[in-house]
Amino acid sequence: MTAPVRVLICDDQMLVRTGLVTIVDAQPxxxxxxxxxxxxxxxxxxxxxxxxxxxxxxxxxxxxxxEATRRLAGAGVPHPVKxxxxxxxxxxxxxxxxxxxxxxxxxxxxxxxxxxLNGIRTVATGAALLAPEVTRRLVGMYAARIRPAEGSTDxxxxxxxxxxVLRLIADGLSNSEIAATxxxxxxxxxxxxxxxxxxxxxxxxxxxxxxxxxHGLVT
Numbered sequence: 530m531t532a533p534v535r536v537l538i539c540d541d542q543m544l545v546r547t548g549l550v551t552i553v554d555a556q557p558x559x560x561x562x563x564x565x566x567x568x569x570x571x572x573x574x575x576x577x578x579x580x581x582x583x584x585x586x587x588x589x590x591x592x593x594x595x596e597a598t599r600r601l602a603g604a605g606v607p608h609p610v611k612x613x614x615x616x617x618x619x620x621x622x623x624x625x626x627x628x629x630x631x632x633x634x635x636x637x638x639x640x641x642x643x644x645x646l647n648g649i650r651t652v653a654t655g656a657a658l659l660a661p662e663v664t665r666r667l668v669g670m671y672a673a674r675i676r677p678a679e680g681s682t683d684x685x686x687x688x689x690x691x692x693x694v695l696r697l698i699a700d701g702l703s704n705s706e707i708a709a710t711x712x713x714x715x716x717x718x719x720x721x722x723x724x725x726x727x728x729x730x731x732x733x734x735x736x737x738x739x740x741x742x743x744h745g746l747v748t
Contacts, residue, residue, distance in 0.1 A: 534653045535562040537580035539571035539597070540615075541589040545638065549584060549615075552642050559649060566590075568597030575601055575610050581653050585632070587616040587623050595626045602631030613652045615645065685744060686728050692746065694721040698734055699741035 536553050538561060540546040546564055554561045562580040565571050569592040575583055583601060587594040594614060602609045613634040614627040624635050633652040636645060687695065697707045704718045711718070722734070731737050741747050 531558070533558050533560040534582060534649065535560050535578070535580045536649060537562050537571065537575055537578060537583045538564045539566070539568065539583060539589070539594070540586040541566045542586075545586075549645075552645065553584075553649070556646060559646070568592030568594055571597045572600045579610075581611065582649050583610055583612045584649065585612050585614050587614060587627070595623070595630050598627060598632050599630040602633070604631070606631070611652045611655070613648055615640075615648075685746075687725060691721055691725050691728070694718065695725050695737060695741050696746050698722065698725070699738045699747045701738075 533556075536559055538546055538549045538553065540549065543566070546566065550561050550564055553559050562578045563574050565574055567589045568585075571583060571585060571594075572592070583598075585594045585598055589597075594616070598612045598614065600606070602612045609631065612632045613636065614623075614632045615636045615638055616623060617638045627635050633655075634648050636648050640648075685692065693711065694707060697710060702710065704715050704722065708715045708718045725731070725737060726734075729737070729740055731740060
């Protein structure tokens with residue numbers, strides 16, 4: 530039997546933290562390894578408990594979530610921990626700083642529980658994750674700064690369907706939204722997304738968005 534994903538939950542609001550603990554602990558494949566209310570405690574607990582994923586708030590006392598993430602997953606950390614930043618603040622500077630600090634994902638607290646759980650599982654596998662609404666904001670802010678490369682779609686090693694999926698990823702659609710748009714199953718969408726990333730040598734959906742803009746697939 531596969532061992533459950535061990536999760537450390539860090540949030541300074543006890544009510545929110547208790548809710549997250551309850552949601553995570555109810556899953557057979559997840560386990561709460563510990564909980565705390567500030568970034569410094571998260572760094573210390575992570576060193577002692579070695580969780581698979583840390584769910585991290587941003588605004589906290591003692592040490593904020595961005596700096597805590599940097600100490601847990603930033604460049605040069607000998608044994609980095611996967612961090613999923615979950616916050617009420619949908620501010621672009623937080624998204625940028627969290628990813629720059631080494632976070633593997635970014636979700637908003639108003640996301641439904643299944644998206645949070647999926648986020649934890651996704652990050653645990655080593656994949657990166659951004660909430661679709663966050664992706665849309667980043668695209669809206671930075672797309673105009675991405676200079677399209679020369680060439681045509683004929684130079685892109687994707688099938689017509691894979692190109693279609695890439696365009697929808699670049700529009701900030703989630704897997705379920707892509708499935709509804711193309712009238713296919715979410716499992717099929719996951720397969721297409723994996724193929725697109727693998728064929729283009731991309732790490733995650735954010736890189737896919739940048740690739741799509743650079744190659745003129747979306748404007």
